[in-house]
Amino acid sequence: MAQAADDRADAQPLRSDFSLGERTGYLLHKASMVLEADVEQALAEIGLRARDFFVLAALAGGVPLSQQDLSRLLGLDPTTVVAVIDDLEGREYVERRRNPADRRRYNLILTDAGSEALREADRAATEAETAFLGQLDDDERALLHAMLGRTMSGRWPAAVVSPD
């Protein structure tokens, strides 16, 4: 993720016209990379990865999710979800409880410690995000949010929460 080359002390300012910067898609890509690096760095201070935060946030929604649900919601491979939940379970942030209606599935439950970790992570991530959006005023942030949401309409959440 972090690109060591970006951190060079002897980095030179741009001196060329450059059409990638005029491409909205590339700006979106770069902005996402930069913010993600910021968020990863902020969360690393409390021992979490961004995807751990996403998983904890998803589980805080009140609807018990299975690993498949998480996979579909967050776009993570099911085998990746296993590793993430293994880790979060080891920290006692998440519990795997068998779904009594379908014993193949788990109901993944956020523990009290998990809720607390989520609060910490949310604070750290929000701080990074607020700094990233610092050039925009509140109205502009709302507008950016709304426009991003519209580009994604019908594409996310792609699919989640199996019917009971």
Next chain:
Amino acid sequence: MAQAADDRADAQPLRSDFSLGERTGYLLHKASMVLEADVEQALAEIGLRARDFFVLAALAGGVPLSQQDLSRLLGLDPTTVVAVIDDLEGREYVERRRNPADRRRYNLILTDAGSEALREADRAATEAETAFLGQLDDDERALLHAMLGRTMSGRWPAAVVSPD
């Protein structure tokens, strides 16, 4: 990159409140992922990856770049740049010419075939990008572009083009 789980035909619509969707940073992350997948798919039809397109576009700027310049500009590890340029040189899209003023460096030159490939790639990527932004009118697209640019002010291009 592509998440097989997202493509499942039996995917269910969302039924839970979900706070990640209210986080601008996550929307930005997801939007970037979705668009990048679209662009990768569009470029695959002409045998290119997104980063190949980025490199070709960078080299079209008129200023001869070295591999280090590319690394800094695009945030790619220098060893990754070697592999990408090896590949593009093999297709005869790019030439490595020694920089006479500093024989450690290359001047990377776009060939005519490379320019043609770039035109094709630009067409394909623009088509994907236009479709992705289809929910926004022209003014909104310009606004989105400007706001993304402002969040990135001073952070990209981080550094590029060594002094002669």
Next chain:
DNA sequence: TATTGTTATACTCTATAACTATA
């Protein structure tokens, strides 16, 4: 002594396939 580009290597991440249990 530092930098550009390269190679070899290691490491991380994700995907694939096979398996168990449950439906």
Next chain:
DNA sequence: TATAGTTATAGAGTATAACAATA
């Protein structure tokens, strides 16, 4: 027969370190 979760394994992608050529 299909699905949820798991494991083992393989593959891609990237980073680290060492090296050659040049400054």
